[in-house]
Amino acid sequence: MHDSNHVAVLDFGSQYTQLIVRRVRELGYFAKLYAIEEFPDIGKPGAIILSGGPKSTSEVDAPDLDFEALKAFNVPVLGVCYGMQLLNIKFGGTVQASDRREYGPANLFPAECIGLYEGVSASSQVWMSHSDTVKVLPDGAKVIASNQHGTPVSLQWNEQFFGIQYHPEVTHSHEGLQILKNFLDLSSNLLPFHIDDFKRELIDGIRETVGSRQVVCGVSGGVDSTVLAVLLKEAGVNVRAIFVDNGLLRKDEAQVVQENFRRIGVDIDTVDASERFLTALAGEGDPEKKRKIIGNMFIEVFWDAVGDAEMLAQGTLYPDVIESASNAKSKASVIKTHHNRVAKILELQAEGKVLEPLAELFKDEVRELGTALGIPEDILQRHPFPGPGLSVRCPGVVDKERLDIIRECDAIFIGKLKEHGWYDKVWQAYAGLIPVKTVGVKGDERSYEWATNLRAVVSEDAMTADWVELPPVILRETSHKILNEVKGINRVLYDISTKPPASIEWE
Numbered sequence: 001m002h003d004s005n006h007v008a009v010l011d012f013g014s015q016y017t018q019l020i021v022r023r024v025r026e027l028g029y030f031a032k033l034y035a036i037e038e039f040p041d042i043g044k045p046g047a048i049i050l051s052g053g054p055k056s057t058s059e060v061d062a063p064d065l066d067f068e069a070l071k072a073f074n075v076p077v078l079g080v081c082y083g084m085q086l087l088n089i090k091f092g093g094t095v096q097a098s099d100r101r102e103y104g105p106a107n108l109f110p111a112e113c114i115g116l117y118e119g120v121s122a123s124s125q126v127w128m129s130h131s132d133t134v135k136v137l138p139d140g141a142k143v144i145a146s147n148q149h150g151t152p153v154s155l156q157w158n159e160q161f162f163g164i165q166y167h168p169e170v171t172h173s174h175e176g177l178q179i180l181k182n183f184l185d186l187s188s189n190l191l192p193f194h195i196d197d198f199k200r201e202l203i204d205g206i207r208e209t210v211g212s213r214q215v216v217c218g219v220s221g222g223v224d225s226t227v228l229a230v231l232l233k234e235a236g237v238n239v240r241a242i243f244v245d246n247g248l249l250r251k252d253e254a255q256v257v258q259e260n261f262r263r264i265g266v267d268i269d270t271v272d273a274s275e276r277f278l279t280a281l282a283g284e285g286d287p288e289k290k291r292k293i294i295g296n297m298f299i300e301v302f303w304d305a306v307g308d309a310e311m312l313a314q315g316t317l318y319p320d321v322i323e324s325a326s327n328a329k330s331k332a333s334v335i336k337t338h339h340n341r342v343a344k345i346l347e348l349q350a351e352g353k354v355l356e357p358l359a360e361l362f363k364d365e366v367r368e369l370g371t372a373l374g375i376p377e378d379i380l381q382r383h384p385f386p387g388p389g390l391s392v393r394c395p396g397v398v399d400k401e402r403l404d405i406i407r408e409c410d411a412i413f414i415g416k417l418k419e420h421g422w423y424d425k426v427w428q429a430y431a432g433l434i435p436v437k438t439v440g441v442k443g444d445e446r447s448y449e450w451a452t453n454l455r456a457v458v459s460e461d462a463m464t465a466d467w468v469e470l471p472p473v474i475l476r477e478t479s480h481k482i483l484n485e486v487k488g489i490n491r492v493l494y495d496i497s498t499k500p501p502a503s504i505e506w507e
């Protein structure tokens with residue numbers, strides 16, 4: 001899909017490569033990431049970006065590519081960091097290896113604010129992360145920007161080839177997006193990226209791949225699997241959606257999920273496996289063992305329900321498939337999502353029976369696609385919920401009594417956030433249990449009960465998170481209601497830990 005007039009980003013292994021793709025799409029063009037070995041298969045791109053990478057061009061196994069083939073595309077090429085050094089060598093210049101790494105902010109001074117630097121300030125901050133630098137420039141090469149020491153940080157070799165030493169894709173490069181935009185403007189034939197066109201292509205692709213076979217998919221009630229299920233329905237294929245109730249869901253979650261799917265017109269099979277999960281978890285207090293038990297049980301229950309699937313659809317997203325590791329060989333080897341690649345799925349994949357239509361999209365693009373598919377916003381804006389469910393909000397042993405307490409506290413907290421218009425302002429919020437008994441007074445009696453912890457965080461990508469300064473009225477009303485209504489809790493705490501060092505969940 002999209003193998004012409006797109007922006008091909010060739011991955012030399014930088015930790016930021018994924019962000020380049022993201023930024024190009026933000027600018028309204030379709031970009032696709034390719035491992036270096038995939039260079040012969042990049043189709044007919046309208047522009048090419050060579051990413052940075054951890055290697056030095058002087059290393060014997062430094063990644064390389066066919067320069068003649070690159071020139072033959074006859075489209076604008078931008079080399080970033082390693083990409084720029086490689087291009088300088090290809091044009092006949094040299095690169096100086098250095099064992100000192102330049103890492104952090106630097107000042108960018110464009111020679112002239114035209115071309116790549118059209119509309120860019122005379123001085124702005126950029127982000128560096130490199131050790132090698134270009135040394136000798138080949139004939140005809142121009143320095144189009146330097147840093148505060150007068151060192152060249154941006155080159156132009158001819159009308160087609162440009163290089164930058166810094167990383168325009170990170171937000172610490174303050175005008176990086178403008179520079180990328182200027183580069184893309186050099187291409188005369190980039191197709192704009194519209195989610196509606198993409199939706200149509202996805203639907204056509206699904207129809208073609210699936211034909212008359214039955215497709216099974218697991219739905220959690222979360223955004224990815226919901227969008228996937230609706231996409232399959234829109235494609236008019238024979239789909240069976242399975243929802244597993246693992247007994248670790250929030251209050252009334254099974255009903256909410258069923259109701260949401262009714263609203264969007266997708267039938268789901270609910271498998272109530274709560275007894276099986278809770279029995280398997282009984283008495284286990286170790287966080288890692290709990291996760292394992294839940295993961296394995298999910299696979300068992302899910303595949304029992306699937307039976308002999310003709311095809312399986314999964315909501316695997318782009319960040320799950322693309323390489324971020326510097327030396328990953330192929331995309332498939334770095335799939336992060338745990339149950340997206342269990343043995344059974346690999347087997348089906350080898351037979352061409354796994355469908356992953358969202359694999360080219362980022363999370364917020366999935367939400368956009370969801371909107372284009374007519375999925376109501378309240379479903380698309382639901383907070384993320386962890387796969388192991390309330391188990392990770394219940395440190396130590398999990399049982400029905402503890403889960404019921406969490407459910408009640410959580411429902412009260414979320415209810416108050418919604419009532420005060422704060423649900424959509426936070427990335428994720430929940431109430432958990434701290435199974436430590438403390439002394440209190442309830443009515444005329446001394447109480448000796450557990451505490452609940454309220455957590456509300458903002459985050460861009462779940463990698464880092466900050467606690468939210470909620471209005472005190474929300475905390476007060478939540479605390480009051482919980483202390484009055486939830487048996488077993490006599491203390492309410494608000495978690496003011498950032499991630500890192502704390503995680504969003506407690507286990």
Ligand SMILES: Nc1ncnc2c1ncn2[C@@H]1O[C@H](COP(=O)(O)OP(=O)(O)OP(=O)(O)O)[C@@H](O)[C@H]1O
Binds near residue numbers: 244246
């Ligand atoms: N309770 C469940 N019942 C059925 N399938 C599930 C369930 N939980 C997870 N899955 C399946 O496993 C996939 C990965 O689950 P995970 O918890 O990692 O959520 P995710 O990748 O954020 O997706 P989503 O947004 O759909 O929850 C889901 O997309 C879904 O297909």
